[in-house]
Amino acid sequence: MHDSRIIAAAGRCHRFAICLCMVLLLLNGCAAVGPKRRVPPPPPPTATVPPAVSLPPVEYKAVTGPAAGIYAEAEEALRAGRYSQAEMLLERALRIEPQNPHYWYTLGMTKYRQGQYPQAVQLCLKAESLAASQPGLLARNRELLIQAKEASGEQ
Numbered sequence: 001m002h003d004s005r006i007i008a009a010a011g012r013c014h015r016f017a018i019c020l021c022m023v024l025l026l027l028n029g030c031a032a033v034g035p036k037r038r039v040p041p042p043p044p045p046t047a048t049v050p051p052a053v054s055l056p057p058v059e060y061k062a063v064t065g066p067a068a069g070i071y072a073e074a075e076e077a078l079r080a081g082r083y084s085q086a087e088m089l090l091e092r093a094l095r096i097e098p099q100n101p102h103y104w105y106t107l108g109m110t111k112y113r114q115g116q117y118p119q120a121v122q123l124c125l126k127a128e129s130l131a132a133s134q135p136g137l138l139a140r141n142r143e144l145l146i147q148a149k150e151a152s153g154e155q
Helices: 002-030 068-079 083-096 101-113 117-130 135-152
Strands: none
Touching: 068 083, 068 101, 083 101, 101 117, 101 135, 117 135
């Protein structure tokens, strides 16, 4: 007789626990949740670039060659301020056409806009060594080279 009372009490306790869990689940589903706040994304990093440095004009663009499409994508990324993407695309273009001074110049400009002035200087020097027959690109490259040297503290 004593065992049957224990078994009956355990059964009631088990049913009570199940009922309590169901009530808690129902109440949890009815809980009012306020509207989720949308956190605005952080603004993109801005580089302090003098406005004088810009992409080469149309007449200086490399529009032919096996990496011209990649270069066009890189210019677009650079104009949009996506410097890491532009850098990656320009490095890919340079693996295809390592003797193209436009690509070296534009990569130098990308590094300049990222604030990596010593690298920009080196890339401009490389572009200068390859652009002997392109006076327009040479002039633009020299302008960037001077600004990168000043920004990096070189004279």
